[in-house]
Amino acid sequence: MPIRLTSHSADFNERFNAFLAMKREVSADIDASARAIVDDVARHGDAALIAATKKFDRLDVAAGGLRITLAELEGAVKACDTATLDALKFARDRIEVFHRRQLPKDERFTDAAGVELGWRWSAIEAVGLYVPGGTAAYPSSVLMNAVPAKVAGVGRVVMVVPSPDGKLNPLVLAAAQLGGVSEIYRVGGAQAVAALAYGTATIKPVAKIVGPGNAYVAAAKRLVFGKVGIDMIAGPSEVLVIADRTANPDWIAADLLAQAEHDANAQSILITDDETLANDVARAVEAQLTTLPRADIARASWNDFGAIILVKSLDESVGLADAIAAEHLEIITADPEGLSARIRNAGAIFLGAHTPEAIGDYVGGSNHVLPTARSARFSSGLGVLDFMKRTSILKCGPDQLRALGPAAMTLGKAEGLDAHARSVGLRLNLP
């Protein structure tokens, strides 16, 4: 049974905090194994990568066979259902339109002292995109990672995807082609992350690695962080629905289950000021579970981590939503915009009864790679800026150096950094 909390009960704060602190994922201590694999690939390159691929994916491949050929790619695309390909293209185009608006502007200005200041943005030269194999191989995620990289102007987008027993998902390959991926290699796990970070004879290194993966992939990403950039470490997914009496309980139940079916560690939460709705949603969830293909997973998630929180007034939902800092927040109330404006912490907000989160997962255009496990308090969804970096620019002439120099010299000396002061003083003939 999901947790039921009521905000006006005496122990609410205590129970709500315990709910927030609940760990949904036990992180296995696999750092040592991941480190051994990463070190091996860093030292022995292709040989280590091939050995690990044989061991973990049961795939015997020579260096020359690591890269997926254009013929394979075209064959995969042909194998795909036309309607699905069309839907992927539709999604790709919408994602591209949305992300083009995230392209940042360079800045250059001259201040009152005549100092020229500013910054410029540039794309990262090469980015690695990790794509999981097996059941978690989502073509939509390939688009969500590749398209912003291409919009940013990344030249090389290098995808790695494990092919356990030689099997690959054609839709994943089709999405890679639609998304503009430059190179694809049939490797996965910590070994693929290491190959991207350190490079091998076959795979040239990249400067940043993005994309979700299992515990080994996450551990390897942490290990190579610094050598290359990484994106966030994705945790189990969650949705928070805030609804009032105007909401349709069947629709909300479907949304809660769409989250729950991802993963037994996923979390679905409803906050409402209407007890009837709370009860109707709970009943609808049970009813819909009976006909859901992934009912086992969804039921485990709902029973272990699901929650229905009854509040006296939706005003209370603002603070609760900020504390939960949900990856996905649906607001299905009479005035969703008004409530939305008051909430600070959420990865993405879906407004009104006709915006189920699944639209954002696939075809809305916004990114579905979003901060999980309360990290929306401090981080953002994936976007174009994640594939760019900013270089600041400063330019003084003699007059500007005379205006700014003395203060810089004072601070340099105060910090005991005399060569700093001297580098200014020499130019100004100051001691």
Next chain:
Amino acid sequence: MPIRLTSHSADFNERFNAFLAMKREVSADIDASARAIVDDVARHGDAALIAATKKFDRLDVAAGGLRITLAELEGAVKACDTATLDALKFARDRIEVFHRRQLPKDERFTDAAGVELGWRWSAIEAVGLYVPGGTAAYPSSVLMNAVPAKVAGVGRVVMVVPSPDGKLNPLVLAAAQLGGVSEIYRVGGAQAVAALAYGTATIKPVAKIVGPGNAYVAAAKRLVFGKVGIDMIAGPSEVLVIADRTANPDWIAADLLAQAEHDANAQSILITDDETLANDVARAVEAQLTTLPRADIARASWNDFGAIILVKSLDESVGLADAIAAEHLEIITADPEGLSARIRNAGAIFLGAHTPEAIGDYVGGSNHVLPTARSARFSSGLGVLDFMKRTSILKCGPDQLRALGPAAMTLGKAEGLDAHARSVGLRLNLP
């Protein structure tokens, strides 16, 4: 002696790559000790924090004494030299003006299908600022971290700074006050990072931790990453100067030494197409070292990690600069703008003979917290966006859901996520 490379020698590529791969910092394996400290503070709060402070900083303090009082702060400000305080204020104001321009705009648009899309930015609610104790306690760094946080709109900026044997640097406290820091605690090391991340009875937790620190601090930041956000892990600092025959060798030597005096692991590199300049700079460095207070540190850095690279044409410097991806890049040539426009990887660029890096360190206005150790290939200097996060927004009405829904259902089914498809289908009366 610094390394001397000439781009037209037969073994240049090999030697340049070895130079790039050179490790300047041996990372001690202190993860286990850092983890023990972090776990202890996470479990036992103030008691563990106080015990660690007694052990590592030799400071016996009760929970009530952890926070630095307003009276102490005002006393510290009074103890500071007026000229230095004025220089700090001058720096603070310039940093604020520059960073205000980084405030991002929210976006909201309606596409051809009538779908409303966009995003909004909000400040992180509470941020921790780590400030090292001892010789590396730089008031300028306090400003560089605190001012962008305040500009972003962060409500609580919580500073931690160790006071070994009870000693604090008054200028650091003065900078904290000028920078708008909300709370200051006299704790440091992994224990301070843990207190900020997990909170104690005395220190309320924050959502993100920024600022430089020693190996224990860096290890602790890696450990709490995910629970809270962290900034980049700062490595040893570096400068690359690209100069031609128009440059003054004494000025360049001073700039190379300003970098070298930071740390024996710092790195100063000159690339020039003029052999006379190369030799004059090498001589000037030796001459200036004889009168430099921190000559021992600067000499060690210059001899162990310094480099002079002679190229046939400055065109070659573009590729080399991108490979080096320097934290600081000075361009002192006849056409610095022209060369700058061709270089992609650098933390900050200082244009022309009258823009020594020390101006950017203190009073230019741009941030001096910049990506080190080649990480300018994939990351940016600290800025206002590091203290904010973006929430994406999506809003469909019935017509828009009818337009987008079928493609979302197709993709949901293709990914085996039937509840996703159902959450759309229920609303559209589609199977």
